[in-house]
Amino acid sequence: MSSSENLSASNPSTRPNTYFIKTFGCQMNVADSERMASLMADKGLKPAKSAEDAGVILINGCTVREKAVHKALSVLGQYRHRVEHAGGAKPIVGIGGCVGQLEKDELFRSSPFIDFVFGTDAIDSLPEILHRVEHGERHVVYTDFDKSMDYSTETKVLGTKAQAFVNIMKGCDKYCTYCIVPYTRGKEKSRTIREVLDDVAGLVARGVREVTLLGQNVNSFGKGNPNSEGFEPRELHNIIGKVGPRDGEENFPQLIRAIDQDPRMASLKRIRFTSSHPLDFSDELIECYQPASNGGVERLAAHLHLPVQSGSNRVLQKMGRHHKIEQYVAQMNRLKEINPDVGISTDLIVGFPTETEEDFQETMKLLDDVGYDNIYAFAYSPRPGTRASKLPDDVPGDVKLDRLNRLLKRQLEISEQRYAARVGKTLEVLVEGEAKKQTMVTKGTAQGRVWTARTSCNRIVNFAEDSNRNLIGRLLQVKITSSTALSLRGEIVKDAGLAESEKNLPVYDPLFSSEIVG
């Protein structure tokens, strides 16, 4: 008997009725993991505290950089030990997400103990896949893309939550030269505005107070969907010209406005979105950030994550981003002009092939020109199959690392200044949970539980409260008392009891059982 046959000899009666999900990558994968958790719960499985205690182990992997793939494979290596020593109670192990989509059955070669591989379009097939594995099939592969151009789904959240991710589109047609995502997530497809409205209304009815609309490039939302209900605005423009879906098709500003205007959303407090591309970032979306009295969308969070990747036009051109840095800076200036409170964040890549110190200095300059609250910066990692992977990876590893460190150091200084400017202000925050560090003492408050909350502009605020109340999901006014480059500290000001609208909320559950690794 081969070792893999031996490992498959699992006894279902002794396998724990529990699941564990290990998640790597972006918010899209986090949202997918929550969907998986919800499907496991529908099957009657309970969340396990760790992979050690689980009857079903799912790895939801990312392939955006080589390191991300290594992390998923290394975790798989750790689980192998657990599988090999489990005896009759061998857990079922599946690997999916962008890693599953890209690597497919290749994964069985290096890790024959895996039971199944599933791709990004196969999440809803998990119950069927598990059924097959439970009935003795091994090395099951579900990695076909859904070929239909319609995209219809319903958000699944576990338990009662204040925040929810809502997929509004999937895939990406941009094919930036360095990026693997179009190969792991397939072609762009959008849900209809009507379907998203009904979905969000359902979430709001279950207590959700903040939604994050998700897509790789939400500015392309609506492409191919006729605007049969006459949503406004009909066409989108920016400094580059006419952008986004065609006139007569649905588009992203329409969706945001439709959510805001829907009477079923009365208790929804914040609308967020991620991610978008500067090429399709429209003036009509910038208008949504205006004060409501000026035609803006009041509940649109004062935050924008708009990845730009580089400050050098030469590098942007090689990355296939199809815009000039001056156009992006002009868009950001316009946004800051109409709403100076918006917190802006971005993604940057250093060490792209041929990037010179001069190119890099243009990226450094961009930090000062835009004044980001926060950046996510990465060293370029060639991804097999992408156009950039055919260019020589000619920036040495130590130079990439040095540029990354200089960039992050400068951003920390900028963040520190921007966060310090908030001290003394009173901000509305949505409480996300108990802080990991429970050591803070705030002025005038006996040391109690420390909570982590988020402002509309996406800054983290920690504050203490010496009562046993569960504050998760509550909107509170917090006076900011001090700051660091990464977070703010404060104390609750409006606390003569919770505001009327905060009193009759459900008790929110903490996050579902999944370890999320960046």
Ligand code: SAM
């Ligand atoms: N759709 C979003 C966008 O257009 O920016 C997110 C794309 S990706 C999931 C998140 C970030 O990973 C990108 O914005 C980019 O900065 C980074 N990234 C993508 N491919 C990379 C690569 N080959 N090497 C290093 N970083 C990469």
Ligand code: SF4
């Ligand atoms: Fe990747 Fe570019 Fe698509 Fe973003 S827009 S997912 S960086 S190809």
Ligand code: F3S
């Ligand atoms: Fe996200 Fe990684 Fe896939 S960043 S889309 S999980 S490759």
